[in-house]
Amino acid sequence: MTQELEPGMGNDRTHPFRIDGLQYNNWSEKIFRQWREGGLDAVHVTIAYHENFREMVQVIERWNRWFEAFPELIVLARSAGDVRRARDEGRTAVVFGCQNPSPIEDDIGLVEVLHTLGVRFMQLTYNNQSLLASGCYEANDGGVTRMGREVIREMNRVGLVIDMSHSGERSTLEAIELSQRPIVVSHANPHAWAPALRNKSDRVIKALAASGGMLGFSLYPHHLKDKSACSLEAFCEMVARTAELAGIEALGIGSDLCQDQPDSVVQWMRMGRYTKRMDYGEGSAAQPGFPPQPDWFRDSRDMARIEAGLRAVGFSERDTARVLGENWLRFFEAGFGPMQADAREAA
């Protein structure tokens, strides 16, 4: 298995692998074409916020229509090999993920079913308490629950990657500890840099990296210092500081791009069906909708700007390539298949 990749190895690529560790756009041909323009080889796309199993399947049905309609632009990826193949063919590989365990409902048997359907990431919580763990918006974080322990074991077995982006501190640390395989925070930044509830403590980032996990840096304004006004330089300097803290191998991009979405979608993301009252989440009554993107990352075509920005703050070509995509690809390689027998026995 290739652990190190040469830049421009794809047959029509002149830049290193580019992978976005999380997007949730209002999908359209326009966006798929922007993926190609931005040179994105793979994108982890959210197929469920609060959807139950059947509703998630409906989202997959919509994706199946897009795969059928735009075969020259996009293709489903079930493995790192599929991502390499997509790059060779000049297409963007789509990796399915869920931001919430709502699609497995209360049924551990659905973990394997999700994997069979192509899902490769699942968050154990989304802001609120789930059946598995506590979200970062709960006043109290009781950690990983009884069902959570069982589900982690099962996710490990089948190769469904645990994502703790929206989880509480204690739950995240416990998931890192309990999981027999590395886990991810697909989209968040260091709390020390921008003190959003969603951002992660140095303790979490270090534990994540030490266990072979990955942190995807978020471009969502509520996770940035100075929000929409954050500069590219400030963002890239934060990446550099995180590399010092956690090592370069643990870092990727998870832009959390929510492009072309009506504000009704951010309400669904924040509230689902849990309350009858307004919950502004990271917004406020004065700014209830999606915040404007920073002017240097408006959509996927701006991935090259981040590449240039990292070089400008001193990252080598090699390390820039790692952060832009190679680290994610290496993680996909190890994370998406069934757990090896020897690891299972040790578990």
Added chain:
Amino acid sequence: MTQELEPGMGNDRTHPFRIDGLQYNNWSEKIFRQWREGGLDAVHVTIAYHENFREMVQVIERWNRWFEAFPELIVLARSAGDVRRARDEGRTAVVFGCQNPSPIEDDIGLVEVLHTLGVRFMQLTYNNQSLLASGCYEANDGGVTRMGREVIREMNRVGLVIDMSHSGERSTLEAIELSQRPIVVSHANPHAWAPALRNKSDRVIKALAASGGMLGFSLYPHHLKDKSACSLEAFCEMVARTAELAGIEALGIGSDLCQDQPDSVVQWMRMGRYTKRMDYGEGSAAQPGFPPQPDWFRDSRDMARIEAGLRAVGFSERDTARVLGENWLRFFEAGFGPMQADAREAA
């Protein structure tokens, strides 16, 4: 509204109201006839352990068939008035309840729908963590969650009674505090008497009673001192001590009778769909099934023995009548309808 009832006020009743605050039997004509023989005026029956909404509706469909088949024995009760009417007609009133919030899934809108369908009790948790609160089997009890607070408010509004029988200590105390209306522990005993995880601390029992709530004493062997070997006298003395602790008004019976059930049902109760491994719950590998009932409470026909047992340990006729059913009836009277406007404003 009648707060005090005279014994034998029903047109064919010579004993005071008899109400069982929880049963989960393998329902049959035999059992409905035993209800009549035992003089039961009302029974709170469990219609969901881990069922989701649609599955709970299927259970209601089964009850609708029984109501149609045995109109001389049973009738659905939506109110205390329905219970009085059933008694006058010589029938047993059936009150629907859920032991888990699984039927509302992640959707607060289903709270009102459940009430419309006749459900009058819902536990916020069943042993494990739910979306609303922590169960008594979790190592950590984070208390009532964000969604839990919203759902308590909505349950209060429509008149769906909060039941914390299977919840953790902290969650139970918080639910008592957060709820604008009295809540119940429909089936459990004092932990000081029998130290099962499911039994309740004196602190919980006192807080419950102080807020106008109710405790239904369980006859399930795992909740009894000396389990299946518990004597009627020991049980009744425990009731007397609890009356000293919490006052007679807060006490009723919630037998937790699980009659004629195959052991596959206790597995469903304990495990639902949360794990692929065996969970023996209150049982063990050596005793995985339902434990045998104490010989003085084999089925609903033995309610009269409890009545006699309470009299034997010194309860007055008046207080015995309260514990056997009048307290439950008074609670139904206040608890099953929409919250009054003045209470809503204060909330």
